[in-house]
Amino acid sequence: MTAPEAAPGARPPAEGEAIRIEGLHKSFGAHQVLRGIDLSVATHEVICLIGASGSGKSTLLRCLNLLEPIDAGRISLWGQEITGTGVDPNLVRKYIGIVFQSFNLFPHMTVLRNITLAPVKARGVPRAQAEEEARALLDRFGLLDRQADYPDRLSGGQQQRVAIVRALAMRPQIMLLDEVTSALDPELVGEVLDVIRELAAGGMTMLIATHEMGFARDIANRVCFLAEGAIVEDAPPSELFTNPKDERTRRFLRRIVEAGRL
Amino acid sequence: MILGGGGPPIPGSFETTGRGPRLLSGGGRRATVISTASTVAVLAALVAIFLLAPGSAQVRHTFFSPANMWQAFVGNPKKGYYSVGAALWLNIRMFIAAEILILIVALVIALVRLSTSPVMFPFRVLSMIYVDFFRGVPLLLVILAIGFGVPALRLPFVSAQAVAVYGVAALVLSYSAYVSEVYRAGLNSVHQSQVAAARSLGLSQATTLRHVVLPQAVRNVIPPLLNDFISLQKDTALVGVLGAIEANEAAQIYSSTVFNYSSYTVAAILFLLLTIPLARFTDRVIDRDRRRRLAGAQP
Numbered sequence: 239m240t241a242p243e244a245a246p247g248a249r250p251p252a253e254g255e256a257i258r259i260e261g262l263h264k265s266f267g268a269h270q271v272l273r274g275i276d277l278s279v280a281t282h283e284v285i286c287l288i289g290a291s292g293s294g295k296s297t298l299l300r301c302l303n304l305l306e307p308i309d310a311g312r313i314s315l316w317g318q319e320i321t322g323t324g325v326d327p328n329l330v331r332k333y334i335g336i337v338f339q340s341f342n343l344f345p346h347m348t349v350l351r352n353i354t355l356a357p358v359k360a361r362g363v364p365r366a367q368a369e370e371e372a373r374a375l376l377d378r379f380g381l382l383d384r385q386a387d388y389p390d391r392l393s394g395g396q397q398q399r400v401a402i403v404r405a406l407a408m409r410p411q412i413m414l415l416d417e418v419t420s421a422l423d424p425e426l427v428g429e430v431l432d433v434i435r436e437l438a439a440g441g442m443t444m445l446i447a448t449h450e451m452g453f454a455r456d457i458a459n460r461v462c463f464l465a466e467g468a469i470v471e472d473a474p475p476s477e478l479f480t481n482p483k484d485e486r487t488r489r490f491l492r493r494i495v496e497a498g499r500l
Numbered sequence: 501m502i503l504g505g506g507g508p509p510i511p512g513s514f515e516t517t518g519r520g521p522r523l524l525s526g527g528g529r530r531a532t533v534i535s536t537a538s539t540v541a542v543l544a545a546l547v548a549i550f551l552l553a554p555g556s557a558q559v560r561h562t563f564f565s566p567a568n569m570w571q572a573f574v575g576n577p578k579k580g581y582y583s584v585g586a587a588l589w590l591n592i593r594m595f596i597a598a599e600i601l602i603l604i605v606a607l608v609i610a611l612v613r614l615s616t617s618p619v620m621f622p623f624r625v626l627s628m629i630y631v632d633f634f635r636g637v638p639l640l641l642v643i644l645a646i647g648f649g650v651p652a653l654r655l656p657f658v659s660a661q662a663v664a665v666y667g668v669a670a671l672v673l674s675y676s677a678y679v680s681e682v683y684r685a686g687l688n689s690v691h692q693s694q695v696a697a698a699r700s701l702g703l704s705q706a707t708t709l710r711h712v713v714l715p716q717a718v719r720n721v722i723p724p725l726l727n728d729f730i731s732l733q734k735d736t737a738l739v740g741v742l743g744a745i746e747a748n749e750a751a752q753i754y755s756s757t758v759f760n761y762s763s764y765t766v767a768a769i770l771f772l773l774l775t776i777p778l779a780r781f782t783d784r785v786i787d788r789d790r791r792r793r794l795a796g797a798q799p
Contacts, residue, residue: 303700331702342697346715355711356701401697408701 254316256281256412256443257302262311264297264467271297273467275311279445281411284438286454286475287447289464290490295447296339298464299414302445303336315412328360335405336414339421341397343389343404349376350385353404361408368407375403379433395426399433406437413437415446451494455479463487565762572754572763581757584766587750591736592774594664594746598671598736599729605672606679611709613680614687627680634677640738643670647742664746667739675732682728686721687713723789726782730775737771747771 257279264272272294279285287295300306302313304320304327313321320330344352353372357363363371376382379399389397398418405413415434419427431453438444438457448454454461455475463471463478463486471478471487482488550556575583612620612627634642647666651659690713698708718725740749747767754763 300696305696305700327699328702328704331700336700338693338697340693342693344694344697344712344716346719356698356703359707359711360702360704405701 253281255279256283256316257445258314258317259298259302260312260314262298262301262313263309264294264301264306265309271467272301272308275467275469277462277469277472279412279443281443282441283459284442284444284446284457286458286461287445287464288449288451288454288461288490289470293464294467295464296416299336299416299445299447302414303334304330305336332361332408333410334412334414335408335410336416337398337401337405337418339417341389341394341401341421343397343401345389348386348388349381349392349400352389352400353407356404357407372403372407375406376400379403379436393426394422395429398422398426398430402430402433402437412443412445415444415448417447417449419448419450451479451491463490465490562761563765565760568758568760568762569766571758572751572766575750575754579757581754581763582745582750584747584750584754584763584770587745588747588767588770588774590664590744590746591733591771594668594671594736594739595729595733598668598675598732601668601672602675602679602732605676607683609676609680610683610687613684631677631680634674635681637674639670639674639735640741642674643667643738643741646670646673647739663742663744664739667736667742667744671732671735671739675728675735679725679728682721682724683717685724686717689720690716719789723782723786726778726785730778730782733775733778734771737767 255278257277259275259277262272262275263270275294275298277285287298289295297306301308304325308321311321312319315330315333319325343349344355347355350369350372353375354365354368357368357371358365373382373385376385379402381396381399381403384392384396384400389400392400398421402413402415402418418434419430422430427450431450434444434446434453435457446454446458458475460472461475461478462469463482463484465486471482471484473483478487479491482491550559553559572581573583573585575581575586609627609630612623613631615624643666646669647663650666650669651661653659694712694716695708698712699705703712737746737748740746740752743749745753747770748764751763751767755761
């Protein structure tokens with residue numbers, strides 16, 4: 239990524255096409271996980287990725303964050319290709335935050351240290367300022383009283399909210415959420431979804447892999463149904479959930495309804 | 501309370517009330533009475549065997565003569581033997597110097613072995629050969645090879661060191677191989693998702709290693725590390741073969757001068773005084789770690 243980094247601290251343009259994915263292929267050994275993904279995401283747009291486990295949702299998000307090298311295709315952010323050679327992944331990651339299903343908080347650090355580590359070490363923010371910003375974020379999401387706790391003292395919902403705050407502390411322009419409620423007890427899902435709703439209301443560009451269909455219908459501008467590593471259907475939720483075009487989407491949604499999750 | 505039963509601790513029993521593993525199993529006063537009686541009986545039997553053995557008086561004189569033990573402890577250079585107590589100071593210094601160097605060298609070896617870059621390939625192979633070699637060769641042979649071989653090379657500076665320096669070098673070479681494997685196990689015990697989380701935040705590989713992976717890795721292997729260091733403490737005695745006047749060598753000089761082995765008993769007691777505190781400390785660390793994990797399991 240060159241242009242957005244022309245001036246240190248410069249931010250990419252806040253409008254227009256944020257993400258463009260073209261012909262993305264990814265295999266793990268002989269197993270083809272992504273078979274030609276094309277997707278365009280506008281700034282401030284919220285896109286939910288749905289589909290069965292193993293359909294490639296998580297891998298797609300990990301490729302976007304450059305955690306997985308891709309085999310073919312290209313990914314661009316605001317017109318700048320990030321999958322070419324000579325791109326510093328650490329720079330790209332400052333624009334794209336990712337939150338994982340299993341929280342992955344650092345167990346040996348307090349909540350506050352978890353959040354300030356990256357701003358201090360990767361963005362060069364003075365510690366005092368980073369802590370102040372972290373406290374402001376924790377306060378916003380009702381977690382200020384847990385700042386001195388270690389992650390293992392928190393509930394799953396609290397841990398996941400801290401993980402979201404940790405990603406936000408890098409002030410990303412795009413957030414990738416990888417099934418962030420799948421590891422939570424049902425009664426803890428709501429508090430995490432509320433946080434995501436607030437981010438969407440604030441205009442955050444988001445790609446959300448989720449099994450929460452009701453939530454996807456509420457929050458998404460568009461819903462993409464993935465099957466066998468390809469986007470089968472890409473439509474606004476009102477359309478995709480009520481009048482799915484593709485037979486595979488219909489079958490998937492039917493199973494979801496039968497499981498009582500829609 | 502993994503082993504301990506119910507009931508209040510009884511004063512004077514072996515049961516520990518606070519930290520550390522409980523020595524007793526079973527429950528209550530009756531178990532305590534039985535275990536105390538059993539302990540007394542076993543000890544009495546051992547003492548009886550020792551005292552009633554045909555050569556008992558002879559052994560007591562040659563190994564446990566109080567006068568000889570005191571002489572060996574304080575030393576008397578005019579009579580040609582050194583203080584075992586003073587010589588122990590050399591063991592302590594060698595131990596501390598070796599321990600610090602081992603912690604550094606072993607970490608470097610472990611990191612090289614776990615590196616993935618193609619550039620590092622020859623170093624990975626070298627570190628593997630190093631670990632295989634020094635884990636396979638007896639420490640005594642390494643000490644002899646370094647202690648007699650390096651001075652024989654007659655290199656400037658390198659060949660002109662005190663024997664204790666060669667001893668420390670040999671200890672570092674040998675123990676770094678073991679300790680690097682301990683580190684490696686610790687580094688592998690940190691889940692890959694921790695690295696993914698750190699890298700996804702824009703942290704560099706070095707920062708991730710320093711702040712996320714290493715602290716967790718080291719915490720996971722503190723008990724085996726301390727265990728290796730207990731063993732290192734007493735292996736400093738092997739450096740005596742080079743002629744360094746450490747506690748064991750001083751004891752040997754005493755015994756061959758005065759023809760009494762009580763000096764070895766003194767050396768043994770001194771080594772015990774050195775290693776037992778570290779062993780108890782290790783127990784405490786393990787126990788604290790266990791309680792922390794238990795506390796963590798119920799948020």
